[in-house]
Structure formats: structure tokens, C-alpha cells
Amino acid sequence: MLELHCHTTYSDGTLTPSELVALAMQAGVKALAITDHDTLSGWEEAFAAAADFDLEIVPGVELSTVYNERSLHILGFYPNKNKLYSPLKERLEGRKRRAQLIINKLAEFGYPVELPSMGEGIAPSRPHIATALVKAGYVKSSKEAFEKWLGDDQPAFVQYEKFSTAEGIQLLLNCEAIPVWAHPYLFRGGEVETVLKDLVSAGVLGLEVYHPSHTSKQIKHLESLCDEYDLLKTGGSDFHSPNSDISLNQLHLPLELLDSIKKVRNHASLTTN
Structure with a gap:
């Protein structure tokens, strides 16, 4: 309960x-x-x-x-x-900066994406970027996005x-x-x-x-x-x-x-x- x-x-x-x-x-x-x-x-x-x-x-x-x-x-x-x-x-602003760095990396690899517009107080995160990768047709699922690009040891990861x-x-x-x-x-x-x-x-x-x-x-x-x-x-x-x-x-x-x-x-x- x-x-x-x-x-x-x-x-x-x-x-x-x-x-x-x-x-x-x-x-x-x-x-x-x-x-x-x-x-x-x-x-x-x-x-x-x-x-x-x-x-x-x-x-x-x-x-x-x-x-x-x-x-x-x-x-x-x-x-x-x-x-x-x-x-x-300030932590939220840091998340936004991190998300942008990940997006920049993806663009360098040839996979440009954009985050959806988010309202005040919403924390951008890797799952949001994974969804954008799926929407763009680069991967078939969020799981694949993490396995190829966004996971902790993958090329587009940013701490x-x-x-x-x-x-x-x-x-x-x-x-x-x-x-x-x-x-x-x-x-x-x-x-x-x-x-x-x-x-x-x-x-x-x-x-x-x-x-x-x-x-x-x-x-x-x-x-x-x-x-x-x-x-x-x-x-x-x-x-x-x-x-x-x-x-x-x-x-x-x-x-x-x-x-x-x-x-x-x-x-x-x-x-x-």
C-alpha cells in the first residue's frame, strides 16, 4: 500500500x-x-x-x-x-546544460535531435533524448538508444x-x-x-x-x-x-x-x- x-x-x-x-x-x-x-x-x-x-x-x-x-x-x-x-x-539548469551537451555530441556523430519544449520546472533527462532519437528514426526503442549512445559507458554520455x-x-x-x-x-x-x-x-x-x-x-x-x-x-x-x-x-x-x-x-x- x-x-x-x-x-x-x-x-x-x-x-x-x-x-x-x-x-x-x-x-x-x-x-x-x-x-x-x-x-x-x-x-x-x-x-x-x-x-x-x-x-x-x-x-x-x-x-x-x-x-x-x-x-x-x-x-x-x-x-x-x-x-x-x-x-x-541551479540543479535544473545543470540538467539543461548536460542535456544540451549530449545533444551536441549526437549531432557530431551525425544524429541531430531536438528536445521537446518543456514547461517551467521540468527536468530534462536522458530518457527525453532517447525518445527524441526514436522519434527521429535513428533507433527503434529507448533501450536501443541507451545501448548505442546514452548509457553510462556509451559515446554520447555526459556526466x-x-x-x-x-x-x-x-x-x-x-x-x-x-x-x-x-x-x-x-x-x-x-x-x-x-x-x-x-x-x-x-x-x-x-x-x-x-x-x-x-x-x-x-x-x-x-x-x-x-x-x-x-x-x-x-x-x-x-x-x-x-x-x-x-x-x-x-x-x-x-x-x-x-x-x-x-x-x-x-x-x-x-x-x-
Whole structure:
């Protein structure tokens, strides 16, 4: 009944916040986190869409950071929007600059494309460029676009502008958010155990234990690491589109996981006031 990792059209999802809320209701979700990449712009529409229903919206974000020269994502739950807005505006501009550099590379290789026009607060990303490549007829699918050009080790890849994971965690903490390492076993820049020590030192408060990409063995290991370091356990489908193998509420996560996050958040608020 709990979804703590979902994307909308404000980043690389294909549903608007209102459409995501409607689908979540159909799937039996009781608490839904809006965690778009480097933007908070989808929150208000989600709050409005859920206002008359038995669905709690958890305001969140997924920060794009760099660790060991590799992309590492940090989820942040319940950030203070007023404090985080300005820093995220610069992150959004960085995403736009990165997207343009990727497009420039593609043009040099003989595959010119243009990003579709995007509204205020929307974070451009590689999936948007992949869609443009498909539309232009250069590849047959977004998967092929990543395999040929956009993947981390492919010719048109461009790394995020330097924003370290430690800086990202500190930013979230400064903005009263709960920082959580997203899908640890998708990270390709080091062993989970080694990286986690650095993240704990930087102030991370949780791990996304439950994720469609994690095996049952990996989940058990992440659970034990949470116990060892006294970290919060979170989870979500990392939902982007109904036209994928990932479905809302497929993990059937209990609401108690959210209760634990709220307790830590409330305790942090009391200690800082």
C-alpha cells in the first residue's frame, strides 16, 4: 500500500501528477511519494488531485549526485520546499546544460535531435533524448538508444555537473529532509558496503531496500545493513510509465515503513527547534 519512489512528467515519467494519483488509487496505494529528479514542481498538482481521496501524498525528490565519478541518486523525503527551491533551480539548469551537451555530441556523430519544449520546472533527462532519437528514426526503442549512445559507458554520455553525494546529502539535511540512498545495487561505482560507510559518515539516514531491481538475497543484505547502521528501510517501484514492466504497488510495502520515516523527521524537527 506504500509507494515511496515515483516519477511524473516533471522529470522522466510519462504520467502527469494527476494521472499518477488516479492510477495509484486504482492500484490500492494509500501513501504515494512524488520523487521527480531534481525538481519539486509536481507536488502541488499531486496534492490537489489527491485532496478528495484516501491517498496521502509524500513530498519528495530524487537528487542526482556524483560519487566516484558515477551517478548516485539520493531520495529526500519531506524537504522544506522554500529552502530547497533555489538550490534545485541551479540543479535544473545543470540538467539543461548536460542535456544540451549530449545533444551536441549526437549531432557530431551525425544524429541531430531536438528536445521537446518543456514547461517551467521540468527536468530534462536522458530518457527525453532517447525518445527524441526514436522519434527521429535513428533507433527503434529507448533501450536501443541507451545501448548505442546514452548509457553510462556509451559515446554520447555526459556526466552530471559536479555535485558530490556528500553535498547532496548535506543539502537535504539542511532543508529538513530525510536522505535515503536510492536503489543501492544499481550503483556501478563501488561495492555497496564500502560506499555505504561514506554515505553514513555524510549523514544518510536510510536505504531503499525494496526495489524491483533488487534480488531477495540483496534485499536481505540491505535489511541487515540497515540494522547494523540503524538506518531507515524504504522502498518503491521507481515507477515511470504504465507501459513498462513495473507496476504501482507491486511490492506491497506496509505503511509502517512511512511511519518510521515520520518518527525520525519529527524527532529531527524537535531537536532543531
